[in-house]
Amino acid sequence: MPTKKKEDKKIKPVKAVKKPTVVKAKPVKVVKSVKVAKFVKRPNKPEVKKEVGVDEERNSSPWKPLRGMRDILPKQEKYWQTLYDNAKAMATYFHFGRIETPILEEAKLFLRTLGKNTDIVSKEMYVFEQQEESGKICLRPEATASVMRAYIANGLWNQSQPVKMWYWGPMFRHDRPQAGRYRQFYQVGYEIIGANDPIMDAELILVAYNFYKDLGLPVTIQINSIGLPEERERYANELVSYYRTKRSYLCESCRQRLIKNPLRLLDCKEDQCQPIKDGAPQILDWLTESSKSYFMKVLEYLDDLEVPYVLQPNLVRGLDYYTHTVFEVFPALENDDDKNLQQLSQIALGGGGRYDLLGKEMAGRETPASGMALGVDRSIMVLKEYAKNHEIKISEPKMDIFFAQLGERAKGQALKLINNLKQSGLKIGFNLYKNSLKTQLESANAMAVPYALILGQKEMQDGTIIIRDMESGIQEIVDQKKIEVLIKKRLSSL
Numbered sequence: 001m002p003t004k005k006k007e008d009k010k011i012k013p014v015k016a017v018k019k020p021t022v023v024k025a026k027p028v029k030v031v032k033s034v035k036v037a038k039f040v041k042r043p044n045k046p047e048v049k050k051e052v053g054v055d056e057e058r059n060s061s062p063w064k065p066l067r068g069m070r071d072i073l074p075k076q077e078k079y080w081q082t083l084y085d086n087a088k089a090m091a092t093y094f095h096f097g098r099i100e101t102p103i104l105e106e107a108k109l110f111l112r113t114l115g116k117n118t119d120i121v122s123k124e125m126y127v128f129e130q131q132e133e134s135g136k137i138c139l140r141p142e143a144t145a146s147v148m149r150a151y152i153a154n155g156l157w158n159q160s161q162p163v164k165m166w167y168w169g170p171m172f173r174h175d176r177p178q179a180g181r182y183r184q185f186y187q188v189g190y191e192i193i194g195a196n197d198p199i200m201d202a203e204l205i206l207v208a209y210n211f212y213k214d215l216g217l218p219v220t221i222q223i224n225s226i227g228l229p230e231e232r233e234r235y236a237n238e239l240v241s242y243y244r245t246k247r248s249y250l251c252e253s254c255r256q257r258l259i260k261n262p263l264r265l266l267d268c269k270e271d272q273c274q275p276i277k278d279g280a281p282q283i284l285d286w287l288t289e290s291s292k293s294y295f296m297k298v299l300e301y302l303d304d305l306e307v308p309y310v311l312q313p314n315l316v317r318g319l320d321y322y323t324h325t326v327f328e329v330f331p332a333l334e335n336d337d338d339k340n341l342q343q344l345s346q347i348a349l350g351g352g353g354r355y356d357l358l359g360k361e362m363a364g365r366e367t368p369a370s371g372m373a374l375g376v377d378r379s380i381m382v383l384k385e386y387a388k389n390h391e392i393k394i395s396e397p398k399m400d401i402f403f404a405q406l407g408e409r410a411k412g413q414a415l416k417l418i419n420n421l422k423q424s425g426l427k428i429g430f431n432l433y434k435n436s437l438k439t440q441l442e443s444a445n446a447m448a449v450p451y452a453l454i455l456g457q458k459e460m461q462d463g464t465i466i467i468r469d470m471e472s473g474i475q476e477i478v479d480q481k482k483i484e485v486l487i488k489k490r491l492s493s494l
């Protein structure tokens with residue numbers, strides 16, 4: 001792990017610095033045509049205009065968080081906890097070990113690995129200067145480069161390969177905030193480092209697919225292969241020749257892309273560029289036989305696993321470190337009756353791919369790898385919308401009983417008894433800040449508990465407590481020492 005910086009150091013923000021390393025590629029012989037199974041038109045990214053603030057609502061308080069950042073309030077907890085539990089269950093089942101890397105990293109880690117012409121590096125990084133130490137630092141915009149750094153720094157080559165790691169945490173990108181696009185957002189990611197096998201890509205896609213399937217949200221995978229840098233460069237030359245002849249019909253951004261980052265031409269959403277894009281050469285036709293056959297194996301595995309995917313020839317992903325397989329996960333909601341949900345089907349929930357050259361770039365040693373990250377905020381946003389008219393498995397933690405009290409002294413005893421029952425495994429609802437029994441029993445009803453315990457002055461003196469059946473209203477006075485046994489007996493006979 002990197003050495004810890006002095007804690008009281010002052011940092012001041014500066015503009016993103018540019019010092020990237022570009023992967024150089026040589027042209028190779030043209031190999032034509034690969035058989036593809038299913039082609040679809042890649043959905044345009046949605047025009048979501050709504051801005052986001054505290055808990056996704058506009059907030060006029062002078063103490064609202066920074067633009068594009070949110071407070072995640074307790075009422076959201078059930079979603080966050082459900083997704084976390086699900087992510088962890090996937091990691092445990094598929095043997096990924098948890099890794100935590102620092103949120104602050106050296107800026108050059110990302111500047112050198114993600115690509116100088118990527119949106120993240122050219123305009124979205126939060127970069128800071130340190131007062132007493134040289135070198136700029138930044139808030140991590142993603143975690144793949146960090147995980148590879150950690151793999152190298154900790155000599156994980158020496159462990160049995162590949163090393164499978166997962167993470168969950170905040171990432172930072174200074175992008176224009178919109179619904180589903182934040183400046184601080186959370187990702188859960190899974191990386192497999194140290195082996196080169198198409199089954200790794202299939203396994204990662206399966207984990208992404210399962211993640212949503214187990215939550216009850218239908219998704220589909222869009223997939224492509226972008227081969228190796230030399231194949232890509234050869235393809236990019238072809239793409240540029242094709243686009244040059246149509247330059248006068250292109251939008252302003254595409255004219256820039258033509259010079260700076262031709263592959264991103266395929267990402268353009270402007271109407272005027274769509275017909276040109278539709279007629280563009282496809283990267284799969286420019287891959288070598290070995291790259292094609294690698295990709296075909298990934299697709300065969302996915303077919304066997306019955307993971308729904310569509311081949312997406314325009315999918316190139318926004319980061320330079322990818323090689324071979326690239327993929328993105330979208331909600332499969334385009335045929336839903338609900339118009340809002342149909343629109344959400346265009347939001348990428350996650351993405352990933354192979355990055356066989358990243359380790360070599362960073363440490364000069366062959367370190368093939370593959371990985372993916374899912375956007376937690378976006379997944380929750382879509383899930384919440386989907387939950388409005390579909391059944392999904394997200395619920396508040398369910399209480400077993402409610403503990404009500406009457407009188408000041410009873411409050412103290414109630415807290416003591418609640419604390420004594422901590423090891424019992426019983427989930428107990430309570431509200432010690434209300435004095436009225438009626439209000440407390442209303443809370444018990446709202447929690448839909450079958451029984452309430454009531455502790456009044458008399459029970460305090462006698463060492464007893466009332467068990468109330470919430471449905472029939474029948475009450476029974478029992479010894480306080482027998483609460484656990486009696487309640488468990490009643491709950492088990494429900």
Ligand code: HAM
Nearest residue numbers: 142144180181182185348349350351352371372373375
């Ligand atoms: P990415 O496609 O940049 O890939 O991000 C993955 C997911 O993070 C996106 O599909 C999206 O759901 C979410 N996301 C990205 N930006 C934002 C944002 N501004 N607001 C909300 N959610 C966002 C990566 O980050 C790669 N590191 C994935 C990977 C892992 N590749 C290999 N291993």
